[in-house]
Amino acid sequence: MLLSQTEENYLKAIYSLAYANSNKVSTTLISEELNTKASSVTDMIQKLAEKDLVHYKKYQGVSLTEIGQKIAVEIVRKHRLWEVFLLNKLHYNWDEVHELAEQLEHIKSNTLTDKLEAFLEFPTHDPHGDPIPDREGNIKHHNNTMLSSVETGKFCIVIGIKDSSDPFLKFLDKLQIQLGSTLKVVSKEPFDNSMLVETTTASISISNQISKNLFVKKL
Amino acid sequence: MLLSQTEENYLKAIYSLAYANSNKVSTTLISEELNTKASSVTDMIQKLAEKDLVHYKKYQGVSLTEIGQKIAVEIVRKHRLWEVFLLNKLHYNWDEVHELAEQLEHIKSNTLTDKLEAFLEFPTHDPHGDPIPDREGNIKHHNNTMLSSVETGKFCIVIGIKDSSDPFLKFLDKLQIQLGSTLKVVSKEPFDNSMLVETTTASISISNQISKNLFVKKL
DNA sequence: TTTTATTTTTAGGCTTGTCTAAATATTTTA
DNA sequence: TAAAATATTTAGACAAGCCTAAAAATAAAA
Numbered sequence: 001m002l003l004s005q006t007e008e009n010y011l012k013a014i015y016s017l018a019y020a021n022s023n024k025v026s027t028t029l030i031s032e033e034l035n036t037k038a039s040s041v042t043d044m045i046q047k048l049a050e051k052d053l054v055h056y057k058k059y060q061g062v063s064l065t066e067i068g069q070k071i072a073v074e075i076v077r078k079h080r081l082w083e084v085f086l087l088n089k090l091h092y093n094w095d096e097v098h099e100l101a102e103q104l105e106h107i108k109s110n111t112l113t114d115k116l117e118a119f120l121e122f123p124t125h126d127p128h129g130d131p132i133p134d135r136e137g138n139i140k141h142h143n144n145t146m147l148s149s150v151e152t153g154k155f156c157i158v159i160g161i162k163d164s165s166d167p168f169l170k171f172l173d174k175l176q177i178q179l180g181s182t183l184k185v186v187s188k189e190p191f192d193n194s195m196l197v198e199t200t201t202a203s204i205s206i207s208n209q210i211s212k213n214l215f216v217k218k219l
Numbered sequence: 220m221l222l223s224q225t226e227e228n229y230l231k232a233i234y235s236l237a238y239a240n241s242n243k244v245s246t247t248l249i250s251e252e253l254n255t256k257a258s259s260v261t262d263m264i265q266k267l268a269e270k271d272l273v274h275y276k277k278y279q280g281v282s283l284t285e286i287g288q289k290i291a292v293e294i295v296r297k298h299r300l301w302e303v304f305l306l307n308k309l310h311y312n313w314d315e316v317h318e319l320a321e322q323l324e325h326i327k328s329n330t331l332t333d334k335l336e337a338f339l340e341f342p343t344h345d346p347h348g349d350p351i352p353d354r355e356g357n358i359k360h361h362n363n364t365m366l367s368s369v370e371t372g373k374f375c376i377v378i379g380i381k382d383s384s385d386p387f388l389k390f391l392d393k394l395q396i397q398l399g400s401t402l403k404v405v406s407k408e409p410f411d412n413s414m415l416v417e418t419t420t421a422s423i424s425i426s427n428q429i430s431k432n433l434f435v436k437k438l
Numbered sequence: 439t440t441t442t443a444t445t446t447t448t449a450g451g452c453t454t455g456t457c458t459a460a461a462t463a464t465t466t467t468a
Numbered sequence: 469t470a471a472a473a474t475a476t477t478t479a480g481a482c483a484a485g486c487c488t489a490a491a492a493a494t495a496a497a498a
Contacts, residue, residue: 090334107322115309
C-alpha cells in the first residue's frame with residue numbers, strides 16, 4: 001500500500017496519541033497534534049477508514065487497525081534510525097535532528113531502512129532515548145525511572161527524555177547533559193522539589209520540572 | 220524561497236534538457252521528461268515565470284533565470300551527494316541509487332547538504348561519473364572521450380556514463396564494468412563498429428551503442 | 439431531565455497539480 | 469505562400485488536503 005506523506009503523518013499522530021491516551025483518540029486531539037482543523041481530520045479519518053487503516057465509528061473516536069499500527073511503527077522506526085544517523089554520522093545536536101527526521105521518515109524504499117540500520121550498527125535507541133522498533137515492529141520499552149525519583153546520594157545515567165520540545169533540548173545542551181551522562185544527586189530541596197546534581201564537569205541545580213522529564217537508570 | 224517537490228522537479232528537468240539542447244527548452248520536451256502532458260507543463264511554466272525562476276514568452280520555450288539555475292544546480296548537488304552516500308555507505312549498486320536519490324534530493328535543510336558532503340569526504344563525482352557541484356554551484360566537467368573513440372591496442376579507465384537508463388546500468392553490472400574499471404581495446408569490427416575489449420577478468424564484445432555511452436580517460 | 443456547552447460531522451469552497459478537449463500559433467510541406 | 473501538420477495554450481474538470489460556517493450529536497450543567 002502506497003500512502004501519501006500526509007496519510008503517514010496522520011497514522012503516526014494517532015499512534016503516539018493512542019499510546020499516551022489508551023487507544024481511542026478524539027478528532028480534536030489529532031487536529032491539535034497536526035495543527036489542522038477538526039473538520040480536516042474527519043475527512044482524513046474517513047479516508048483512512050476506507051483503506052482499513054483505522055477503526056472508526058462516527059462520534060466515537062479512532063484507533064489504528066493492525067495494518068495501520070504496523071505502518072505507524074515502521075514510520076517511527078525510520079524516524080528514529082534517521083535521528084541516529086544525523087546525530088552519530090553527521091554530528092548534529094540532539095535538538096536539531098527531529099525536524100529533519102520528520103522529512104526523512106517519509107522516504108519510500110523496501111531496502112533503505114534495513115541498510116541504514118545495518119550501517120548504523122543496529123542501534124537500539126534514538127538520541128532522545130526512545131527505543132527503535134526492529135524489522136518486525138517489536139519495541140523494547142525502557143524502564144520509567146525519572147531523575148526526580150532518584151534518592152539523595154545515588155548515581156544514575158541519563159537514558160532518555162520525556163518532553164522532546166525544542167527549548168527543553170536546547171536547555172539540556174546548555175547544561176551539557178547528554179544521553180549517557182552520569183549524574184549524582186547531591187541534595188534535594190523539599191520546598192520546591194528542586195535538586196542539586198553533580199555531573200562530571202559541574203554542579204548544577206535542577207528544577208522539578210526538569211527532573212520529572214529525564215529518564216535515568218539507577219546505578 | 221520554498222518550492223514544492225514538483226516545482227523542484229520542473230527546474231531540474233529544464234536544467235538538464237537545456238544543457239543537452241542549448242538553452243531554450245520546449246513544452247513537449249519537458250512533458251516527456253516528466254511524464255506529464257504539455258498542457259500541465261504550460262501551467263507550471265507560467266507559475267515558475269511568475270516566481271522569476273524561468274524566462275518565458277508564449278510559444279517561445281523556456282530557459283532558467285539565474286535564480287532558477289542556482290536552485291536547479293543545488294538539487295543536482297544534493298542528488299549526487301545522496302547517490303554517493305547510498306553507494307559508498309549503504310552499499311547499494313549503482314543502478315539502484317538513482318530512484319532513491321530522486322526522493323532524497325528534496326529534503327529541505329540549510330545544513331544537511333554540507334554536512335553530508337563533509338561526511339562523504341568531499342567527493343567530486345557521483346557513481347555515474349557525473350561531477351558534483353560545489354557549495355557555490357561550480358561544476359567541473361570531465362572530458363568527453365567515449366570508449367568508441369579509443370584506438371585499438373590502447374588502455375583506458377571508465378570515468379562515467381552518458382545514458383543512465385536502468386537497463387544500461389544493469390547491463391554494465393552484468394559485464395562487471397564499474398567506475399574505475401580499466402579496459403583494453405583489443406580489436407574493432409569495421410562492419411558494425413563493435414569492439415573486443417579486455418577487462419582485468421574477462422574478454423568481452425561491446426557494441427557501438429554501448430561504447431558510445433561510456434566516458435573514459437585514455438592511459 | 440431539560441437546557442446549555444462542547445465536540446464532531448457535513449456542506450461548500452479554495453489551491454495545487456494533473457487531465458482532456460478545443461482553440462490558437464507556429465512550422466513544415468507542397 | 470497557402471494548406472496541412474504539429475506544437476502550444478486555454479478552458480473546464482477532477483482528486484487531495486485543507487479551510488470556514490452551519491448542522492447534528494454528545495457531554496455537561498442546571
